[in-house]
Amino acid sequence: xxDSIVRVAGLTKKFGAFTAIDDVSFxxxxxxxYGLLGRNGAGKTTLMQLxxxxxxxxxxxxxxxxxxxxxxxxxxxxxxxxxxxxxxPDSFRPDHVLASAPWFFxxxxxxxxxxxxxxxxxxxxxxxxxxxxxxxSAVGVIVELASRAPLTFFDEPYLGLDAVARQIFYxxxxxxYAEHPRTIILSxxxxxxxSNLLEHVLVIDEGRILIDQDAEQLRGSASTVVGxxxxxxxxxxxxxxxxxxxxxxLASVTVAGLSAAERAAARATGLELSPVSLQQLIVQxxxxxxxxxxxxxxxxxxxxxx
Amino acid sequence: xxxxxxxxxxxxxxxxxxxxxxxxxxxxxxxxxxxxxxxEEETPVPSTNEFAAFHRINxxxxxxxxxxxxxxxxxxxxxxxxMFVATGARQRLVGARTEQFRANFVGPLLSEAAKLGIxxxxxxxxxxxxxxxxxxx
Numbered sequence: 317x318x319d320s321i322v323r324v325a326g327l328t329k330k331f332g333a334f335t336a337i338d339d340v341s342f343x344x345x346x347x348x349x350y351g352l353l354g355r356n357g358a359g360k361t362t363l364m365q366l367x368x369x370x371x372x373x374x375x376x377x378x379x380x381x382x383x384x385x386x387x388x389x390x391x392x393x394x395x396x397x398x399x400x401x402x403x404x405p406d407s408f409r410p411d412h413v414l415a416s417a418p419w420f421f422x423x424x425x426x427x428x429x430x431x432x433x434x435x436x437x438x439x440x441x442x443x444x445x446x447x448x449x450x451x452x453s454a455v456g457v458i459v460e461l462a463s464r465a466p467l468t469f470f471d472e473p474y475l476g477l478d479a480v481a482r483q484i485f486y487x488x489x490x491x492x493y494a495e496h497p498r499t500i501i502l503s504x505x506x507x508x509x510x511s512n513l514l515e516h517v518l519v520i521d522e523g524r525i526l527i528d529q530d531a532e533q534l535r536g537s538a539s540t541v542v543g544x545x546x547x548x549x550x551x552x553x554x555x556x557x558x559x560x561x562x563x564x565x566l567a568s569v570t571v572a573g574l575s576a577a578e579r580a581a582a583r584a585t586g587l588e589l590s591p592v593s594l595q596q597l598i599v600q601x602x603x604x605x606x607x608x609x610x611x612x613x614x615x616x617x618x619x620x621x622x
Numbered sequence: 623x624x625x626x627x628x629x630x631x632x633x634x635x636x637x638x639x640x641x642x643x644x645x646x647x648x649x650x651x652x653x654x655x656x657x658x659x660x661x662e663e664e665t666p667v668p669s670t671n672e673f674a675a676f677h678r679i680n681x682x683x684x685x686x687x688x689x690x691x692x693x694x695x696x697x698x699x700x701x702x703x704x705m706f707v708a709t710g711a712r713q714r715l716v717g718a719r720t721e722q723f724r725a726n727f728v729g730p731l732l733s734e735a736a737k738l739g740i741x742x743x744x745x746x747x748x749x750x751x752x753x754x755x756x757x758x759x
Contacts, residue, residue, distance in 0.1 A: 593640030
């Protein structure tokens with residue numbers, strides 16, 4: 317069943333003294349929706365540029381559809397990657413983009429693209445330079461969806477999109493994915509919005525893969541224990557502690573993997589247990605350096621910073 | 623900055639709670655619909671893609687929830703048509719839930735009562751009294 321279309325081993329990318337991607341290894345399986353998650357500057361875009369042959373690796377091996385993507389027409393035809401900061405020729409309008417898309421994408425569906433243009437209310441004959449941020453994002457989303465590329469990357473696809481447009485994006489993505497299964501890599505720092513769409517999660521932090529796990533296994537893999545500091549400390553002693561915060565005599569500690577019996581034991585000693593969302597879990601894992609400090613690492617702290 | 627969108631997504635996504643595997647929640651929702659009689663025995667349940675579209679979740683995840691009920695014999699597959707509720711599914715679910723009710727509610731109730739020195743007989747009296755109150759009000 318496992319059918320890897322991307323194989324990466326020991327991949328490293330340096331820009332001068334800066335290591336953007338640091339000895340990364342993972343695989344991507346066919347027809348799954350992946351989340352490539354991480355903070356700003358974590359290396360998400362660099363990793364996607366490496367996978368699409370837009371950057372050269374410093375060291376390590378990288379195979380996409382069985383070969384290196386660099387200058388490889390067969391591989392590149394099967395990919396669609398529109399950068400969050402995608403640039404278009406100066407005089408281009410959205411209708412020019414849509415007219416040229418079939419030259420690059422063998423599975424291009426013009427009727428689907430036209431329907432998406434209506435959905436997103438994209439003005440086709442306005443110069444791209446004059447489009448709003450949301451409309452510019454819509455151009456990228458339309459091309460990526462209608463390309464039906466066997467490996468499609470979405471890089472922060474909903475920047476500037478309003479709430480209605482984002483819902484349209486999620487709905488069309490799921491509908492079309494159901495009819496035309498393909499591999500999708502969704503890169504974003506807004507985890508809560510997309511977490512339910514994902515089948516597999518890759519979390520990158522400071523150029524390293526921090527989490528490479530099935531989304532469902534990750535969900536419910538941690539619990540937050542809240543209560544009197546002494547009780548909490550006694551309960552979490554010897555466990556895999558993901559993060560810890562506290563104020564006064566109260567402590568709140570997130571721990572991995574509790575069995576039903578352990579949960580019952582915790583409740584019996586008067587501790588409160590709460591579930592941890594995918595976003596909270598990832599935030600806590602990617603701020604682990606500061607986990608011991610008393611700073612509160614909430615879901616919003618990350619959103620606010622980004 | 624994306625808070626504005628949160629409200630509009632709430633209505634549908636509130637059916638799925640964070641921090642619990644989604645396939646478990648999908649399976650539980652189907653079970654509840656069978657117990658409540660919303661989906662009758664020998665009638666079809668929505669397809670995996672319909673669940674995915676409605677809840678805005680990954681189709682493979684929705685499929686995992688449905689498959690879990692197939693493994694339990696609650697649903698069965700009719701080739702080329704879809705998933706159907708098996709005969710006797712409701713009774714089996716009610717039986718399983720009754721056991722869970724005993725473990726999750728009756729057990730803790732009695733241990734808390736014992737802590738306070740309330741006898742099981744007194745608990746039974748309390749239950750029938752509150753039952754009467756709620757039925758007259």
